[in-house]
Amino acid sequence: MDDPFQIIDEAGNKVGKAPRLKRETLLRMYRAIVSTRAFDDRCMKLQRTGKIGFSIPNRGIEATSVGGAAALDAATDWIAPHYRDFAMMFYHGISLEGMFDNMFGNCDDNAQGRQMPVHFSFLEPIKWMSISSPLGTQIPNAVGIADAMKLRKEKGIVLTTFGDGSTSTLGFHSGLNWAGVKKSPVVFLCQNNQWAISCPSEKQTMSESYAIKGEAYGIPGVMVDGNDVLAVYKVVSDAVKHARSGGGPTLIEAVTFRMGGHSTSDDPSRYVDAALFEKWEKRDPLTRFRKYLIDEGHLTDESAAAIETETADAMMAAAKVAEGKPRPKLGSIFSDVFEAMPKHLETQMEECISHFSDRDEAVNEKGEFPL
Amino acid sequence: MDDPFQIIDEAGNKVGKAPRLKRETLLRMYRAIVSTRAFDDRCMKLQRTGKIGFSIPNRGIEATSVGGAAALDAATDWIAPHYRDFAMMFYHGISLEGMFDNMFGNCDDNAQGRQMPVHFSFLEPIKWMSISSPLGTQIPNAVGIADAMKLRKEKGIVLTTFGDGSTSTLGFHSGLNWAGVKKSPVVFLCQNNQWAISCPSEKQTMSESYAIKGEAYGIPGVMVDGNDVLAVYKVVSDAVKHARSGGGPTLIEAVTFRMGGHSTSDDPSRYVDAALFEKWEKRDPLTRFRKYLIDEGHLTDESAAAIETETADAMMAAAKVAEGKPRPKLGSIFSDVFEAMPKHLETQMEECISHFSDRDEAVNEKGEFPL
């Protein structure tokens, strides 16, 4: 396979033809990356102080998420996401309050505190399919959503994302093979951050690349520098156009690096060589893009700093609001199992509520997530 | 990908360099094909007369099986087979009586009549792993057997076979990916007979070929004319050598054609174009190989005819013996669930035996397999 496609090189210099994007869009992309860092930062603090149980650091891979997100039309397209794609949400303006409601699992959380933090679900402003923990399952789901679009003659396409490790799952195999046969309007974006928790790529697969796995399904595979937001934008946009016009799916491998632990509970020093972090620090997608925007006259050091402060403040404020909200009602344990609550769940709900309402004995609130 | 590798062309002429094989071996290969046809024939008759429930016709794909089988060393190697590989059994001299015991599910069946017909299991003269109905599961099993060989410093390799349709299963994906990473001493032989029951390849996958799917796992892929027994022998032998010497796995696609229904219960005229059968009839692996052997002076029309009669007689005789044996004992329902029979099964066994022993009411013996 060729070298990954690049537009901005590691030093932040333009080395390819940049896609035509309005200043607003470029800044929106930039803000999404900054927001993701600030969100990560806030979540790490919240987890360290025991206020939330868990988060998934996104540091290092934000350009992949933003480049992918920016290629979509929120009015028609869906995202069937991996859990490490916060920057997509920021790019599309998904409610920050809603995100924090989920992190705290409070009563306003779309998932009613049923899911662990970072397992977001939104319908607006873009269809953000509810995140699942079992890996790779979103891939055939995405293909089904896309096939339904075709049957319903909708104009949309589906972008589904997943990690390098997730290419070994059932869903990857069944989803890509199906999409190949059906020419489903879907874009497969593999976030190759080089690790599946502690498992490096050389123990994950011996294929030459992840992109080449498309060959097994008759799907074109493209490799892109995942830390170059414009390059990602470009290849995903091309794939989106291809899918929208009936050309079928594309598999994109964005080569990037997880600049931290798998989650807030993970200690990567047990298994990642420190030199690797140093190497990839130099390719940081945020600094690269900032330099580019400054070079192009879209940003100054001052305006960049202002965005950072503003964003960090917004995170702090939103986290406070979410933290202040009560937990979901007991009844939320029993609703949404089915559309209508069957009798046996009604009975269990009544028992549960009466059991806890007639005492004030505190329940054990401990429990720490290991990973 | 290149054209499938060939040594004997469709007219039976030698077009490539034939591997050096003794006359005995060549005739053993030939006999295995003839036996398979005769076995098919006998089973079809037994099924039509209601004496057995089901069989799997092998007509058309025998060269693939025999070429593959002949590349193995029965003393060290294992076969983790697909269900459509009878010719492998004949080549290795697996007991014909044992095969028919299984077809009738009688008391001498290795599986004690627990499995449907054709789900063979043998330890001798070659390790023939018990056949499962769920497709593709044998693939990771084969990889595990092979990895154990490496750990135990055995010299063996594992040949695992599966159909074109089976490439879409979980087991294909997980097994090949694992073998790629671990360089497992295993050979993957895909019997591309162009159908998965009624599903043709163009609905199964859009990959350029089945062999190319190896790319997804860093495994070399080879295409071979599956109706050319010498060509199959050659590519499988090369792969076996490669695996045995620590070089890792190979994926081989043998291109052939299922010259009949999926099973004795299937009517392919519902979905296969008659012209296709005609086209492939001309590439029949038996006639091709016979012509070659006659040309090379290993066979005459007379000796060929003698082999056929002899083989058909052997089938008839063996089927009779198996038919005459009683059904397995009632207790066989309860043994082999675990090594030692737990109490609850002992109790159930006693209840079952006493229930049926104190009456002579016949149980309903009907039940027809649809496929």
Add this chain to the structure above:
Amino acid sequence: MVQAINDGLRSIMKEDESVLVMGEDVGPKGGVFLATENLTKEFGEDRCFDTPLSEDGIIGVGIGMAMNGMKPVCEIQFQDFIFPAFDQIVSEAAKMRYRSGGQYTVPMTIRTPYGGGIRGGLYHSQSGEAYFAHTPGLKVVIPSTPYDAKGLLIASINDPDPVLFMEPKALYRAFRQEVPEGVYEVELSKTREVTPGGDVAVFCYGAMVPVCTEAAKRVKESRNKDVRVVDLRTLMPLDEESVLQAARDCGRVVIVHEAPRFCGYGAELSALIAEHAIETIEAPIKRVAGFDTPFPNTLENYYLPDARRVLDAIEEVLDF
């Protein structure tokens, strides 16, 4: 019954454009049991089509379609082959509504033939209802007559939640029954009283219903006792009240299914009764079930509960 299912699919597909059928060999071949015969011809490749050989794909893609406005009817060729899709069913279909607070839902139906009766051995005979009934978020439906098969199937397809619709293959061609034309529903979560009676309650479903009915007839003849045979029809959510009522009315209970006994569906029925109606029970609650072994082939008819085994159990609880 298989014609009733075919008719049910055809009727609802005519009426509702969002219904589609997919699975292995459901297209030109019409399914291995012919349940989907002629649907591709009548509705085209978009509405009834063959899929790659991947149950994980069939269900995983079906879930996606269901989330985006379709009502897919996914066929799993034999229930024994549903396990590669177990993760998609248990982790995704069953939990989508819950985990998204109702934002995303999966109005999908999974049709699959189950149980013994065709000499299918270990892998073409299993009855896995307990796996699914134990999984919150799934409905489980099993018909025992052509009329119910069509009406319950249409109700399942119209249901807003994922339904596993298990078809007793032993009854596919067992007997004929006229079924009404066009679309009709049989309400989910309602049992059917097959025979009235107050002496013993027999709970069953699917292919065990005729077996139990036969046993009831014999008890009537030999002992003049009236057995209330109850066909559960929907296993989840179960019509618990009518089960408990029958148990209370009769005071004696026999439960029958093909699946292995240990942790089988019958255990739940027994436990429900032991928890809510034990004071009315006058004899051991008997289960007649498949043995706790894999499903054998040659000896299939010794493995499957038959009228005699049910009869023995009924007599035992009567004599207690």
Add this chain to the structure above:
Amino acid sequence: MVQAINDGLRSIMKEDESVLVMGEDVGPKGGVFLATENLTKEFGEDRCFDTPLSEDGIIGVGIGMAMNGMKPVCEIQFQDFIFPAFDQIVSEAAKMRYRSGGQYTVPMTIRTPYGGGIRGGLYHSQSGEAYFAHTPGLKVVIPSTPYDAKGLLIASINDPDPVLFMEPKALYRAFRQEVPEGVYEVELSKTREVTPGGDVAVFCYGAMVPVCTEAAKRVKESRNKDVRVVDLRTLMPLDEESVLQAARDCGRVVIVHEAPRFCGYGAELSALIAEHAIETIEAPIKRVAGFDTPFPNTLENYYLPDARRVLDAIEEVLDF
């Protein structure tokens, strides 16, 4: 408990060269709960190694290894992620001996943490024991103390059949207990009487054992009643006799588990008693279990049975 498991693995690996450990992140990282810490260091990459992210592969390959002379111990990182391997477990591991008439066997152990207690929500908290106990050919073992964890794990690894060894993650670091050095076994299929008593029998396993013990203590204090808490330890094959004996001795029964109640493991216990000991039972057989919903996150501690819920049930059967 997690140290006892680590110690158990190390002890048996030292003694038996055919034992190896594999799974996601079990190598250098030592497992997400550190159950396999330092094993790669001590025994090398061949004996303890990370696998690709494929549970189907971990189990499918493990089966092959087990068929060819090894005793693989496969880790599934969370029981919730076992479902992609469900087909290999149910169709292959469980049925290999049966379908080959004992020619091929699968002496494999599958270790997996299960249950609540770490705020893991829907997908890091499930208790799937009933799925596996219902599958003929599998053994299911669940320890509740460090001593048992080590001894049962070694017995499972040495067992000639496939064993699913489920570890209650809530107890991983719950309390300390000295365990003997080196290799020892705790016999499978034997229950453990946690507290003696003849007034109420409480059946439980895993993380519910300390919960039930606490409830028993409170009943003793408040009512001076003696509760026999029985830790099942092996769910399949179950020590049925000791279960029935306890039920008969006490005449009152409470069953406790984390998994959803409907078709849960408790149903089988109840049904066994209702079938074989009903004449000695003086009160409804109560089940205290997880609700019939997916597992919630924020409200996890309202979902999980606690000592108060168990206490209420015990009082209810005492007052009946």
